[in-house]
Amino acid sequence: MPWIFEKFIGDYVMLKNFILRAMAFMFISSFVILGAKENIKIGAIVAATGPASFLGDPELKTLQHYVDKINKAGGVNGQMIELIHYDTGANPKKAVTFTKRLINQDKVVAIIGPSTSGETMAILKFVKKAKIPLISMAGAVAIIDPVKPYVFKIVATDRMACKKVMQDLKKRKLTNLALISGSGGFGKSMRKQCKEVAPDFGIKIVADETYGKKDSDMTSQLLKIKNNKDVQVVLNPGFGQGPAIVTKNYRQLKIQHPLYQSHGVASKKYIEIAGKASEGVRVVAPPVVVADKLDDSFANRKIALAYKNEYEKTFNSQVASFGGHAYDSLYIIVNAIKRAGSTNPTKIRDEIEKTKGFEGVDGVVNLSPTDHLGLDTKTGMVLLEIKNGDWTIVK
Amino acid sequence: MLKRYNINTQILLLIGILIVIPFLFQNDFYYEIAILSILNALIVIGLNLLMGYAGQVSLGHGAFAGLGAYISVVLTSNYGLTPLLSIFISVVIMGLLGFIISKPILKLKGHYLAMATLGIGIIINIVLEVEEEFTGGVDGMSVDSFVVFGYEFDNSVAWYILCAVLLVFTIWAFENLIKSPFGRLLRSIRDSEKAANSVGIDVSYYKSIVFVISVVIATIAGSLYAFFSGFISPQEASFTHSIELVVMVVLGGLGRVYGAIFGAVILTVLPQLLTSFEDYETLVFGMIIISVMIFMPKGIASIFDKVVKKKEQNSASSK
Amino acid sequence: MIELFGYLLSGVTVGFIYTLVGLGFTVIYNSSGIINFSQGEFVMAGGMSTVFLLYAGLPLGVAFFLAILITSMIGIVLYKLISLSRDSSQISLIILTLGFAIFLRGLAQVIFDKQLHTMPSFVGEGAFEIFDTTLSYQAVLIMVVASAIVISLYLFFQKTKTGQAMVAASNNVDAAKLMGINIKKILMLNFAISAVIASIGGILLTPITSTNYEVGIMLGLKGFCAAIIGGLGTPFGAVAGGLVLGILESLVAGYVSSEYKDAVAFVVLLAILFFMPGGIFGNLKSQRV
Secondary structure: OHHHHHHHHHHHHHHHHHHHHHHHHHHHHHHHHHOOOOOEEEEEEEOOOOOOHHHHHHHHHHHHHHHHHHHHOOOEOOEOEEEEEEEOOOOHHHHHHHHHHHHHHOOOOEEEOOOOHHHHHHHHHHHHHHOOOEEEOOOOHHHOOOOOOOEEEOOOOHHHHHHHHHHHHHHOOOOEEEEEEEOOHHHHHHHHHHHHHHHHHOOEEEEEEEEOOOOOOOHHHHHHHHOOOOOOEEEEOOOOHHHHHHHHHHHHOOOOOOEEEOHHHOOHHHHHHHHHHHOOOEEEEOHHHHHHHOOOOOOOHHHHHHHHHHHHHHHOOOOOHHHHHHHHHHHHHHHHHHHHOOOOHHHHHHHHHOOOOEEOOOOEEOOEOOEOOOOOHHHHOEEEEEEOOEEEEOO | OHHHOOHHHHHHHHHHHHHHHHHHOOOHHHHHHHHHHHHHHHHHHHHHHHHHHOOOOOOOHHHHHHHHHHHHHHHHHHHOOOHHHHHHHHHHHHHHHHHHHHHHHOOOOHHHHHHHHHHHHHHHHHHHHHOHHHHOHHHOEEOOOOEEOOEEOOOHHHHHHHHHHHHHHHHHHHHHHHHOHHHHHHHHHHHOHHHHHHOOOOHHHHHHHHHHHHHHHHHHHHHHHHHHHOEEOHHHHOHHHHHHHHHHHHHHOOOOHHHHHHHHHHHHHHHHHHHHHHHHHHHHHHHHHHHHHHHOOOOHHHHHHHHHHHHHHHHHHOO | OHHHHHHHHHHHHHHHHHHHHHHHHHHHHHHHOOOOOOHHHHHHHHHHHHHHHHHOOOOHHHHHHHHHHHHHHHHHHHHHHHHHOOOOOHHHHHHHHHHHHHHHHHHHHHHOOOOOEOOOOOOOOOEEEEOOEEEEHHHHHHHHHHHHHHHHHHHHHHHOHHHHHHHHHHHOHHHHHHOOOOHHHHHHHHHHHHHHHHHHHHHHHHHHHOEOOOOHHHHHHHHHHHHHHHOOOOHHHHHHHHHHHHHHHHHHHHHHOHHHHHHHHHHHHHHHHHHOOOOOOOOOOOOOO
16 A cells, blocks of 8 residues: 555656646647637537537537538638537536636637527626627527527527427317426426417417426326326427337327427437337427428528538438537628628627528528527428328428 | 644735735636635535534535525525625525434434435425426526625626635634634544543534534525526536535545645636547546545545655655 | 326336346445445446447347446446545545446447437337236336346345355455455455346336436436335345335326426435435444444
8 A cells, every 4th residue: 555655745746747737738739729820719618418418419510510611611701710619518507607718718709509598598698798799509589589689599499399389289170288398498498488379379288297307207297198188189398318208108108199299309319219109299390300301482491401411421320400500500600700801799790680591401591680580480490290200291 | 734834824825825816817717717616615615524524424515505595596686685685594594404404414324424415405406496486497597796785796806806805714714613622522523423422522413513504604605606607507406516516525635624625626627627628528527536536535635745744754764 | 096006007117127226236235335326327338338239230139248248347347446445435435436427427428429329129019008008018027127136136145155155244344254255256246246237227228218328317316215215235125115216206296296206216215314214124234333
């Protein structure tokens, strides 16, 4: 035992020196990275690990890939883009710290992200104070309603998803809806929106269950729904493993009502995990998921398809709609910088707000001082049904 | 090493460092990290008192900090009380709660105590997530500005000064506590509860006091953090956060005040340094914890002591 | 009345999952007095390894075997790390195992990925129909295997020489050493056994709940509660604890509030710690002050 003591006393000094040298190295190398010519620094806050990694992972991959692509093609206005990204693990506290770091230390001119609504709400006051434009990749409608000058969000809201589902319910003359929601921010937020929007479509919420995101069995909650005579149809806001388990339990319990899923599971992963049970389930989704099947009413069809193909080829995995949000956010900023001919954050913000007719992965984007969302319900979301393990568009 | 100097010199040294450091700050973000470190250090000092001096492990202290913070925030935002008053009321509530909880919990030993604190922490976390009307739910809620006697703390320097003052005061109070009869009592309890009991010390009462102190400090620090960052979420009360706090205590060295500061600073700064590791960050973090627990389980402050011992040995032998 | 049956059935299904996780805690605690906070990650390792070995093209049986082997080696690595540690106080070991859990999660992120993964059920997708609800074949498989493991553990510790040596060693280390029992080997074996059980649990679970690098966190905590509730002194404790926990959770979700379901495990944990610290079956080990 003693020899380790001595080793460490001697090593303590070495360790200290090493740490100092390592820090000096990182500090200096950050200069090298910056290079002689000034780069355009764009910040990104993503939940690449943790409970929302299925959002942040494709978002980050998309950002890195396309920043690379833009730089290889010559950059923007002759300057290279430097993407400075931080991973928050969906923790709002970290989102705040990293936002402050991006603003004060890294001195970025625009920020993309965060991935989740909770994190976005946490950092709003800081981007406002610093006057740095933010394009969030989260779903909650509260982010852009009311409109905040420096905050944008090119993501179909959960409110839109609710409306899309309820339009279909109305068409099928289903009026009594049961909700079973995941307890994460996404599930809770959409649940709230659906409850608010339901009366507009003449729909009554007759059951309102929730489950924990790590739960392995939802039979109890579903039994309550099954035994509720009023229920005609079930909607499951949520993401991750939850909805897949709900779907499997649903079939096991032989519940006959139609089942609807949210855009949280708008990826082939859901079909893979839920297996045969997903047959016949209707899922509201951003159009990019079925880019190859869209018709002409979707003017951004080509871009969406190109993105889908490139993502799947580069990363060897199914496209996730969330990556599309990252793509749109990035290109809107880049185009704004091009138009502004400057990297002044306020000028960038002004140009972002003037975006018209931008063909993005999520739809055709038209921003204005009163609309920081830019998407419309008709083309912002599609309703899909799973047939034979694949998506089909519901007309 | 620091024991050579008396309390006052140590405090002066600390004040000196706190005054000098800001001049090394290159931008506002450094303040953020410094303030965070100090607030973490405060919680850790309290936790250190509980774990190091009273020998009671708590795996749920993040929850106390979080709950205390929520009470302060809710009282300010929803009921319009001034922040200072809210924090005060929160301290009273959490102190009482801490006392009530401590009675049954501190009867448990070792692992069981740790597990109980873990259970309580997680239950508090779940309640904060579920009771949306009060807490804003999983997504958290935003926090009003921190206004004290008409002055609004809206810049980093003001916050830094506030936190630094608080830190110095806490350390001074702590050091005095340790040197006092109360402190000796605590140490005797830590060394052997049975012996302490046999000389008539009401062990459970003192353990409760220590528990309450640690909860109160956590409440204050947690509340200040919420006001500083302008946002609060149930993540503050998560198991992960509680573990981070415990790691800070142990990293710095159980039972050493300055170790507590060390641990807090290192664990607050480390994630910032690790961002360049991207995907490997969790992996590296885990490796660091494992290495420290294997090679420096008494904490980094213990390394200091060994360096000093070695120097003393050398100078003694060379005489 | 019918719903009650449904709740009970689903509770039992989940309960056996908790049992499998809890068993690992019990085995390690009984032999070394250590609470292994990375037990949940062993479960994750079993499931994830199998999935990726299958992706690599290996046949099911080989994938199982390798995954279990890999996880048992992870268990041994943890043992080695613990024995390397120069401070065996409880708090140090708790943090060490927590650090190991974080490490394993980080490793899984990097070696595997962050996605969800699943496997097809091993006994087909069918299910038994009982009244108005169903019990999947996979769930039955879990019950059967979990019971088999519990019984084997019991027989092993009570009836075989090695097992009895282990029990003796944990009760009185010095006497055991005097009798020539190799403590180190025994502890190592226990860690390996615990890891094997966990990985089997992870493998069986995956077709039902899918797996990913984070799956270990909550499972570990709940399995841990199950072990404490049932009593750490015997493998039957994990069974009792797991079932009680699973059923209670299900009943609370069904009759009280589905939002507080997660809290059930910890409320029961606290109740047990305060009123019956030994758990249902009691704790054979004496209190360590």
